[in-house]
Amino acid sequence: MPLPGCHIEGVQYRNVCIDCYDLGGCDLMGSSRARRDFCSPGDRSAVVFVFDCSEHDVGRIEEARRVLHQYMSEETLVGTPLLVLANKQDLPGAMSVDQVTECIHLRDLVEREWRVQPTVGIRGKGVKAGLKWLGVQLRRLRQ
Numbered sequence: 001m002p003l004p005g006c007h008i009e010g011v012q013y014r015n016v017c018i019d020c021y022d023l024g025g026c027d028l029m030g031s032s033r034a035r036r037d038f039c040s041p042g043d044r045s046a047v048v049f050v051f052d053c054s055e056h057d058v059g060r061i062e063e064a065r066r067v068l069h070q071y072m073s074e075e076t077l078v079g080t081p082l083l084v085l086a087n088k089q090d091l092p093g094a095m096s097v098d099q100v101t102e103c104i105h106l107r108d109l110v111e112r113e114w115r116v117q118p119t120v121g122i123r124g125k126g127v128k129a130g131l132k133w134l135g136v137q138l139r140r141l142r143q
Helices: 032-039 058-072 097-103 127-142
Strands: 007-013 016-022 047-052 082-087 114-118
Touching (some): 082 097, 082 127, 097 114
């Protein structure tokens, strides 16, 4: 059963099943159920975090950074690769890859591989390149 403000959907890409959690509007940090569902032990091989690069609201950026770092520090997610989709690159004034990296403090995430992939989600631009990188990371982990 979805959490209020959250949407969960399964997606198949090639031979990989992906559970997508749309967490916008969901109080993840305050919801023990959200933490339990998202961070439960199991098949969490990687995390894909979609970042709205058109959003210049400092409060929202700080919230995104805080939530991302909190979840990435969960024991079940330690060491998992992180793909950040820097979305809405087609909009004027969109944040660059370097700006996203700095704003959400990605260099603070140690002992894991991460990548910021510029994307235009509504056109699918950049998404395949990001998933290809993620596939390479997952193959390396399995070796």
